Amino acid sequence: MSVSSGDHGAAERIGYITRVQSFSACHRLHSIHLNEEENKKVYGKCNNPNGHGHNYKVEVTVRGKIDHLTGMVMNLTDLKKCIEEVIMVPLDHKNLDRDVPYFANVVSTTENVAVYIWDNMMKALPPNLLYEIKIYETDKNVVIYRGE
Numbered sequence: 001m002s003v004s005s006g007d008h009g010a011a012e013r014i015g016y017i018t019r020v021q022s023f024s025a026c027h028r029l030h031s032i033h034l035n036e037e038e039n040k041k042v043y044g045k046c047n048n049p050n051g052h053g054h055n056y057k058v059e060v061t062v063r064g065k066i067d068h069l070t071g072m073v074m075n076l077t078d079l080k081k082c083i084e085e086v087i088m089v090p091l092d093h094k095n096l097d098r099d100v101p102y103f104a105n106v107v108s109t110t111e112n113v114a115v116y117i118w119d120n121m122m123k124a125l126p127p128n129l130l131y132e133i134k135i136y137e138t139d140k141n142v143v144i145y146r147g148e
């Protein structure tokens with residue numbers, strides 16, 4: 001059996017690293033493109049005028065070369081700072097529809113929350129690193145967005 005010396009020579013290794021963050025928020029599923037009756041029909045209990053809340057769990061995954069010198073794809077401490085700025089400050093303990101201008105005219109489905117987080121993480125992270133945003137709206141409802 002040969003044991004790796006740890007010297008990868010010129011070979012580049014690609015790694016995926018993920019940081020998990022939870023936040024709490026309330027929302028109401030309601031589309032400005034549908035009338036009241038259609039909104040009730042499409043969104044059911046989630047169209048309740050006074051809203052409802054979730055403890056969202058977000059997994060932010062970045063993909064990149066494992067740097068030979070640092071041994072890292074990126075420093076998770078830096079990823080933590082981006083997540084604080086992009087997820088926690090604007091979304092935690094907020095009413096998504098009323099407190100986050102983006103959702104004034106965009107339905108706050110988990111798909112759209114994932115797109116919102118993706119677009120803002122892209123601005124906060126170094127280029128070509130962001131791979132995936134995965135959101136657990138509940139234990140059973142999970143959305144993945146990869147920027148497509």
Ligand SMILES: Nc1nc2c(c(=O)[nH]1)N=C([C@H](O)[C@H](O)COP(=O)(O)OP(=O)(O)OP(=O)(O)O)CN2
Binds near residue numbers: 052110111139140
């Ligand atoms: N495609 C989507 N469908 C739905 C979304 C969404 O974001 N994207 N969101 C909702 C609601 O926000 C709702 O809160 C989900 O509630 P519910 O289905 O009740 O959640 P659970 O499945 O976890 O609840 P159980 O009652 O335990 O099954 C609806 N649809």
Ligand SMILES: [Zn+2]
Binds near residue numbers: 027054
């Ligand atoms: Zn909901």
